[in-house]
Amino acid sequence: MLETQNKIKNIIFQAIDEINLELPKNKQIVKSDNTQLYGSQSPLDSLELVNLIVSIEDNIDSEFDKSITIANEKAMSMKNSPFRDVISLVSFINELLEENE
Amino acid sequence: MNKIILITGTSKGIGRYLCEYYLEKGFTIVGCSRSESSLKNENYTxxxxxxxxxxxxxxxxxxxxxxxxxxxxxxNNAGIASMNHVLLTPMSTLENIFSTNVFGTYLFLREAAKVMMKKKWGRIINFATVATPLKLEGEAIYASSKAAVKSITEVSSKELAEYGITVNAIGPTPIETDLIRSVPKEKMDALIQRQAIKRLGEFRDVSNVVDFLIQEESDFITGQTIYLGGV
Structure with missing residues (x-):
């Protein structure tokens, strides 16, 4: 369980690395549990968030051999967005993978 | 040259023709349809x-x-049609036509774009129809489903441009395929009379536009719907 969550977190960090390649030094996104991915405090603009989600979905597909849709209706309707920070997204993706078992 | 083309609806009609046409030109083709394919070629999956x-x-x-x-x-070729008066069209017809023509087109566009964006290069070609601008009677559901495809083409072309992906649509006139087999001859003749060039379309008319849209030099053309026959 913890191993899966660590794997997911690494996939998210890997996706952040990919986004950082395109960003100037002073705009690099910090890789931490608390990094906000969505909302006014997020360092990502809307298009960077789209790129991040696509990259995460793709890496999940290769790593876990499972196709998931992260930005689904459940994610959009949750009171606390799963994109609010890295740790919330880890647990949301973990749930999606369990549902996909 | 060895590009990979994904064609939907390859069991017959335009899809089958395009499959064979591009296999002959040396492309690797991935195709799909609801049924098994009789096409056997080492470059076809x-x-x-x-x-x-x-x-x-x-x-x-x-x-x-x-x-x-x-x-x-x-x-994005897969498509179905059904002719009926608006007062007689059952809900199931709407569901079927929109499922294939709109939802199918959209799903393939979305998933293909996710693959293409990594290479910063891609070409997406959707299928519209002359039935939309001609506002053909009896084609309310088919024409409106293809109007949705035209809108998806236009909006997604803007969203995908920054990834080097162009999105365009072809609007063929009637071509001798299963799609028009049940349309009465007088209806078909009247339709053709509304085109600038008064003849049925041919498969080569479609591949000619696809050839144009997929060539390297067409990287500045996106969000367009090209109608055949002068509609």
Whole structure:
């Protein structure tokens, strides 16, 4: 369980690395549990968030051999967005993978 | 030259023709349809699925990524039609036509674009119809489903431009395929009279536009719907 969550977190960090390649030094996104991915405090603009989600979905597909849709209706309707920070997204993706078992 | 083309609806009609046409030109083709394909070629891979089944479409792309590697060009051809008066059209017809023509087109566009964006290159070609601008009676559902395809083409062309992906649509006139077989001859003749060039379309008219849209030099053309026959 913890191993899966660590794997997911690494996939998210890997996706952040990919986004950082395109960003100037002073705009690099910090890789931490608390990094906000969505909302006014997020360092990502809307298009960077789209790129991040696509990259995460793709890496999940290769790593876990499972196709998931992260930005689904459940994610959009949750009171606390799963994109609010890295740790919330880890647990949301973990749930999606369990549902996909 | 060895680009990979994904064509939907390859069991017959325009899809089958495009499949054979581009295989002959040396492309690697991935095709799909609801039924098995009789096409056997070492450069052709076939998937059996309903284009509006999201799970199956995602699985198909998963397999393509693993076994073929990528998709360079998507020809979103799969489509169905049904002629009926608006007062007599059952809900199930709407559901079927929109499932294949709109949901299917959208799902393939979305999944293909995710693959193409990594290479910052891609060509997506959707299928519209002259029935939309001609506002053909009896084609309310078919024409409106293709109007949705035209809108998807226009909006997605803006969203995908920054990834080097162009999105265009072809609007063929009637071509001698199963799609028009049940349309009465006098209806067909009247329709053709409304075109600037008064003849049925041919498969080569479609491949000619696809050839144009997929060439390297067409990287500044996106969001367009090209109608055939002068409509």
């Amino acid at each position: 076939h998937f059996c699925l309903n284009v509006s089944d999201e799970k199956k479409v995602k699985e198909m792309f998963h397999t393509i990524k693993k076994e073929i590697g990528t998709v360079d060009i998507l020809i």
